[in-house]
Amino acid sequence: MRNALHPTRETLPPPTFEDARNTRQKARASGLDPERWYAVEYDQAIKKGEVREIVFWNLSIAVFRGEDGVLGAVQNRCPHRHLKLSHGAVDKCQLRCAYHGWSFDRDGWLTDYSHDSFGKSLIKHQLRTYPIQVLYGLIWIFPGDAEQAETLRPPQIPELLRDDPWAGFTVDYTWKTHHSMVIDNICDFAHAFLHRKYQPFVDAKLTHYEADDDRVYLTYDTYMAEGKFSKYFVNRQRVNTRSIEICYEYPYQWSNTGDSIKHYCFLLPIDERTTRVFFVFYFDSVKIPLIAMNAPKWLTQMVLNASVPLLFKPLLAEDGVALEAEQIGYDAHWDAPPIELNPVVPLLQKLTVQKWQDFLDRSGPVRVARRQAG
Numbered sequence: 001m002r003n004a005l006h007p008t009r010e011t012l013p014p015p016t017f018e019d020a021r022n023t024r025q026k027a028r029a030s031g032l033d034p035e036r037w038y039a040v041e042y043d044q045a046i047k048k049g050e051v052r053e054i055v056f057w058n059l060s061i062a063v064f065r066g067e068d069g070v071l072g073a074v075q076n077r078c079p080h081r082h083l084k085l086s087h088g089a090v091d092k093c094q095l096r097c098a099y100h101g102w103s104f105d106r107d108g109w110l111t112d113y114s115h116d117s118f119g120k121s122l123i124k125h126q127l128r129t130y131p132i133q134v135l136y137g138l139i140w141i142f143p144g145d146a147e148q149a150e151t152l153r154p155p156q157i158p159e160l161l162r163d164d165p166w167a168g169f170t171v172d173y174t175w176k177t178h179h180s181m182v183i184d185n186i187c188d189f190a191h192a193f194l195h196r197k198y199q200p201f202v203d204a205k206l207t208h209y210e211a212d213d214d215r216v217y218l219t220y221d222t223y224m225a226e227g228k229f230s231k232y233f234v235n236r237q238r239v240n241t242r243s244i245e246i247c248y249e250y251p252y253q254w255s256n257t258g259d260s261i262k263h264y265c266f267l268l269p270i271d272e273r274t275t276r277v278f279f280v281f282y283f284d285s286v287k288i289p290l291i292a293m294n295a296p297k298w299l300t301q302m303v304l305n306a307s308v309p310l311l312f313k314p315l316l317a318e319d320g321v322a323l324e325a326e327q328i329g330y331d332a333h334w335d336a337p338p339i340e341l342n343p344v345v346p347l348l349q350k351l352t353v354q355k356w357q358d359f360l361d362r363s364g365p366v367r368v369a370r371r372q373a374g
Contacts, residue, residue, distance in 0.1 A: 014334040017356065024338045027180040027349035028330060030356035031057045032251045032269045035144030037154040039266040039278045042170075043134045046071070051095060053086035055270045056143045061130055062086045063139065066093030072106030073130040073141050079110070136160055136280055137170060138266070155252050155264060159282055167301040168282030169308055173316065175277065177323040179269040180352050181330075182277055185319055186253055186265055187246050188342050189220050194322055198315045199226040201244070211347045213354070215249040218344050224257050227311070234261075234287055238294070248348050250355050260284035273327060279316060 015021070017029040032038075040054045041063065051064035053076055060076035062085040070093065076084050078097040088098040094111060096103045101114030108127035131142040131149035136157065142149040159166040175182070185191070189204035204222035211217070224241040225234045234241055239258035246255045253265040261283055268276040285294040286303050295303060340346060 026353040033359045039138040073132040075128040166282040177327040179275040
């Protein structure tokens, strides 16, 4: 007879990374290496004089924008009574704690008391700060060793960095699922049945895959953009929509259809069960239905803007429903023997596990614990 005080294996939570017995279990307990750049928020979402909490793998960071428009990212904890600074207020170009008004600049230095200091001189204290930048309309943070931020860069997307960038859009979701499940999903084209209403791809056949220490690359032969409406906006005489390249270039993921339809996926692992996902899509052009010509850039952007709420957002939301259900299923049946038909998925999980193990080996348990404690 089961007893809540004496849990059976079926009632135990999934194992930690150290206790996991196979690659899938380890992948589902892995974090993402903080010594990378991560997209965390839209640039326009934080206005002048605003502060917001950003969480990376249980690490809380206060991101604020001064009245001069410049962003700062500091440890989200006042050293006085340990309130989150994201509960506070931006005062000109500094961040004040909501409790006693202690003020911190963008370099993390305590600069001012707003109350009686009881005759004591100003305490010298510096909060940890995080490198921050804006790219592709997104705010990026480097949660790891700041010295590494200079040598590592966010993904460089030539089509969006040139003087005349491609048309495109960004959508995001926050899903109750582990980040490794997201990567498995967006690299596995065997789940076309899930999207049978919109048919972004059908009849996918894995044609090639390879892996190394930094990425997993694969290709599918498939019919792309076969939906009832989307099929009319693709110039199939100009764009090869019979195949797609996909790559998990740790910790980012991208795809390429005919060198004309591309996307990047940027993950923000919030905790062991929550992931924010940014999808950046960009297009060379779209076809004007019934006319044998491609749309100019301005019209392509208009078509894309109209299609986001009608096609792309509900399509990707289907993935979210499946992924959150997968997380629930894994939490309940984590000890079931792993069954996987797609040979790429174990490679994706292996890369996630190896990168997390590499980070742990570099950092040691004390440093990891301090980072997670903020």
